[in-house]
Amino acid sequence: xxxxxxxxxxxxxxxxxxxxxxxxxxxxxLSNALRAFFFGGLVAIIGQIFTDFYRLxxxxxxxxxxxxxxxxxxxxxxxxxxxxxxxxxxxxAGAGVTVPVTGFANSVASAALEYKKEGFVFGVGSKMxxxxxxVITFGVVTAFIIxxxxxxxxF
Amino acid sequence: MDVDWQIYIFAFLxxxxxxxxxxxxxxxxxxxxxxxxxxxxxxxxILGGLGLYEKLxxxxxxxxxxxxxxxxxxxxxxxxxxAERSGIIGVLTGMxxxxxxGITSAIIFAFMVAVFFNPRG
Numbered sequence: 001x002x003x004x005x006x007x008x009x010x011x012x013x014x015x016x017x018x019x020x021x022x023x024x025x026x027x028x029x030l031s032n033a034l035r036a037f038f039f040g041g042l043v044a045i046i047g048q049i050f051t052d053f054y055r056l057x058x059x060x061x062x063x064x065x066x067x068x069x070x071x072x073x074x075x076x077x078x079x080x081x082x083x084x085x086x087x088x089x090x091x092x093a094g095a096g097v098t099v100p101v102t103g104f105a106n107s108v109a110s111a112a113l114e115y116k117k118e119g120f121v122f123g124v125g126s127k128m129x130x131x132x133x134x135v136i137t138f139g140v141v142t143a144f145i146i147x148x149x150x151x152x153x154x155f
Numbered sequence: 156m157d158v159d160w161q162i163y164i165f166a167f168l169x170x171x172x173x174x175x176x177x178x179x180x181x182x183x184x185x186x187x188x189x190x191x192x193x194x195x196x197x198x199x200x201i202l203g204g205l206g207l208y209e210k211l212x213x214x215x216x217x218x219x220x221x222x223x224x225x226x227x228x229x230x231x232x233x234x235x236x237x238a239e240r241s242g243i244i245g246v247l248t249g250m251x252x253x254x255x256x257g258i259t260s261a262i263i264f265a266f267m268v269a270v271f272f273n274p275r276g
Contacts, residue, residue: 029182033175040174040222041167047217048166052158066212066220071260073221078264082272095177098188099195100170100221101257107192108261112269124269128262131189136258138193139227140250142200147234147246149204155239 032094039089039096047073047100070101077105082113107131162216169211169218192223199224203231229253 009017050072055065077097080086086106090097097103111130115123129136173195180191199222202208208228211219219225230250237249251258 032182033178036178037171037175040177041171041218043174044166044170044215044218044221045163047170047221048163051217051220056158062216066217067256069217070220071256074257074260075264078261078268082268084275094174095181095188095191096171096174099174099177099192099223101223101226102221103188103192104223104226104257105261105264109265109268112265113272113274116269116274120269124266128265128269132261134189134193135196135223135226139196139200139230142197142227143230143234143250144246146200146204146231147238147250148243150235151238151243151246155242 035092036094036096036099039093040099041096043073043097043100043102073101074105077102078109081106081109086110104132104135165215166218169215170221171218173218173222173224195222195224196227199227200231201227203228204235226254226257229257 047069050069051062051065054060054068055062058065058068077086080089080102086097086102090103090106098106108128108131111132112124112128115127115130117123118127177191177195180186180194181188186194199208202211202224208219208225209232212225212228230253233249233252233254234246235249237245237252239245241248
């Protein structure tokens with residue numbers, strides 16, 4: 001279908017298409033990638049600062065200190081979403097802030113905010129996980145399968 | 156103060172690498188952010204099942220614990236460690252053992268945001 005259409009174009013149309021394609025703004029793959037890398041690394045460094053802070057302040061080991069650090073990052077992600085700042089950062093940083101747990105927090109908090117108008121029970125309560133639900137579902141399904149493999153074949 | 160400064164470098168590199176992978180899939184495939192986050196979670200779970208994700212955490216600290224893939228790993232570690240202790244039923248009882256922090260704080264803070272803020276625009 002598409003090919004047929006292309007064949008039926010005359011010389012002038014072809015020329016125009018060529019010109020239009022040249023002028024089309026190209027998606028900034030490289031700068032998107034660099035910004036995502038930089039901000040993803042930055043979020044990890046902030047997370048590491050919190051991890052070390054909890055580890056040294058409350059005398060935890062690294063594994064334990066990861067939990068309050070994750071909670072802190074989720075708090076920050078949710079608050080920035082509430083203040084309307086997260087979207088602005090995400091427009092610039094792309095996956096740099098949506099791949100870390102801050103993005104998970106953003107997807108939960110933004111859904112909670114968006115559906116607030118439908119009430120606290122049917123809106124906030126039940127639609128909070130509209131976006132983040134699939135992460136939990138597929139994570140649990142994966143962990144269930146792997147857990148079963150371990151329980152049956154390895155232990 | 157025993158802060159391992161080197162881990163900050165690896166945290167930056169590994170945390171950046173996860174975000175980079177996500178961004179490349181966003182730009183070069185037609186997958187939605189939801190697909191990519193779910194995919195990374197599954198990837199983290201599989202790496203966790205192979206025992207590789209824990210090594211990555213030892214090596215890169217928050218570079219490995221901050222990306223969403225660590226959520227998949229934590230689910231798997233919870234399920235496996237409880238399965239080792241109490242058999243097959245442990246897969247069910249241990250599933251959320253390690254991830255309860257993340258899920259609970261996401262619910263609580265998102266709820267607070269919905270109480271105190273209104274959507275903009």
